[in-house]
Amino acid sequence: MKFTILKNEISDVLSRLQGIAGRKTSLAITENVLIRTSENGVILSATDLETGFEGFYPAEVEGQGEAAVSARKLHDIVKMFPTDHLIFEEQDNNWIRIFSENVEYHLVGMNTEDFPDIPKVADAEFFLMKSESFRRMIEKSIAISVAGDEKREHMIGVQLEKIAGESENIVRLVSTDIKRLSKIDYVCDAESGFMPGEAIIIPKKGLGEVNKFLEFEGDVNVGVKDNHFIVKKDNETIIINLLEGEFPKYQELLKVDETFDVIFNRDLLMMMLKRMTIITSEEYRSVIFYFENDELVTRAANPNVGESKEKLSISFNREPIEVAFNPKYFIDALNFIETEHVLLNIKNNESPCIVRGENNPNYLNIIMPMKI
Structure with a gap:
């Protein structure tokens, strides 16, 4: 594997990935970011076994391959790198060389075969939401936080509902810690592709990671497939495992x-x-x-x-x-x-x-x- 990439193509995404790769799991390799080359760019992947990320970034690819290296160390290197482009080259025994004319790093990697698979969502049914509106909805929902040892699904998750009304279609997020409850509605555009569906419970931690990738302008694709919640931009996809459980009946309170x-x-x-x-x-x-x-x-x-x-x-x-x-x-x-x-x-x-x-x-x- 060998490719050249601009620093500003991956600097921001490596920063945003730290919340996923930095979370402790049962697998040491989840502290790594997986780098794979394609014909005209690289694919970066990260997961904490509950939230998965995959993004494509243009690069000049000279040789195909893949590597798994520390997400934190890679971020630090890219952030401090003195030139506007970096060259990545795969070495023996899972090592990776990162260099330019006057700077050179050699990082210890891990076996890429041990990196967990991220679910494929090509055939999921999506609908469009305004990125800024969805970002604000998530901010309001996860503001109701709970203790780190809490396990109840309706406390650590946010319920998403798709409500088809007579005059408008609504996406609703509901969050609670029993002592309080928030309800946020978003009215979908007629051309959004909205389809009603069953309510789902999404982990607040995963939604917090989604929020880091939502822009202040444009649209995002939002969908559900099997037991996964998916948010998809042009070149980036985040997939979150859904929680199984019952959300409290709250409608009378409204x-x-x-x-x-x-x-x-x-x-x-x-x-x-x-x-x-x-x-x-x-x-x-x-x-x-x-x-x-x-x-x-x-x-x-x-x-x-x-x-x-x-x-x-x-x-x-x-x-x-x-x-x-x-x-x-x-x-x-x-x-x-x-x-x-x-x-x-x-x-x-x-x-x-x-x-x-x-x-x-x-x-x-x-x-x-x-x-x-």
Whole structure:
């Protein structure tokens, strides 16, 4: 194997691959990137046994072959390489030589036959999504994270649904950690190739890797084949093993009675809650929300730190409500709401609070109250 490739063709992708190749698995070779030549370029592959990646990059190929080398070391070499092109040459005993006129590296490789196969998805059924929209959907979904030792599928995964409506077709992502739930809808274009299908659960870790490859412009192909979720760009494909399990029935929670809406200026509410978190801690997380007479009073108390109290004028003329919430959950939701005003749908001190942007039903968060 021997080829010459421009540094900027592979520098970015090697950086993005570190999350996949850097994850510990039962196979040492998954810390490597597999390099294979084709007629007019090279194919790079990486996997952590749950998420697989494959991409094609143009190169001047002089000899065919393949090699598996450390993804981290290869990234470091390419990033620091002093010239705009690199020459790769396969050596004996799985070694690989990387060089130009004045620089030369020799890297220890591994037997490419031990590299796990990445599933082929040539005949998968795809539909188009706006890359930037899908990227934002994933960001909102994986913001609800869970502990590293969590194993329950509905906690470590995001449910993707394809909903065919009378007037529009919707792709929906739903994420939860039981204490809160987010729902994000994307309305597909008429020419997207959308087809309704069964709901699937995709690992949040895998979606986080997908997000690194999504651009701010253009479209991506999204599809499902067997037990794999696939995202495909012009020259790159990411394949994620689906999770098997039942996602909680959440649909009843989405029903909003607008008579219980309380409108807030987004920025004022955000800063109020951020000031409350100065007092809170992992042990004392809750903040008391007291709604009465066109006013919200928030209070936080922590015996190890102190106390805080703040008032905010609102429109509220119902019976008083005193309820406790984790302010971090509201801050996480507000970070993704771009409207000037937000709506908090608050019924009583036992029901969940529904947070959404004004005139934007496509994204909402449901936050469970805490015990006072």
